[in-house]
Amino acid sequence: TTDEVAARELTVSVRTYRRYVAEIMTLLDATSRFQAGVRAAELGLLGSAGPGGAQSPQSRNEG
Structure with a gap:
C-alpha cells in the first residue's frame, strides 16, 4: 500500500x-x-517541490 511505501521511505x-x-x-x-x-x-x-520532489509548473517556468 501507499502507507507501506511511505513508511519504508521514512524508515519507520x-x-x-x-x-x-x-x-x-x-x-x-x-x-x-x-x-x-x-x-x-x-x-x-510544502516548499516549492510537490510530492515525489516534482516541481510545480510555476517553479519550472521560473527556473
Whole structure:
C-alpha cells in the first residue's frame, strides 16, 4: 500500500507512519489526508517541490 511505501521511505514502521499522519491531520484540523495536504500548502509548509520532489509548473517556468 501507499502507507507501506511511505513508511519504508521514512524508515519507520507502518504503524508509526500512520500515527504521524494522524498527528499531522490533528495539528492541521483536517478530516482527510487530502484536506491536510491542502491546508499544508495554504500554510506554505510544502516548499516549492510537490510530492515525489516534482516541481510545480510555476517553479519550472521560473527556473
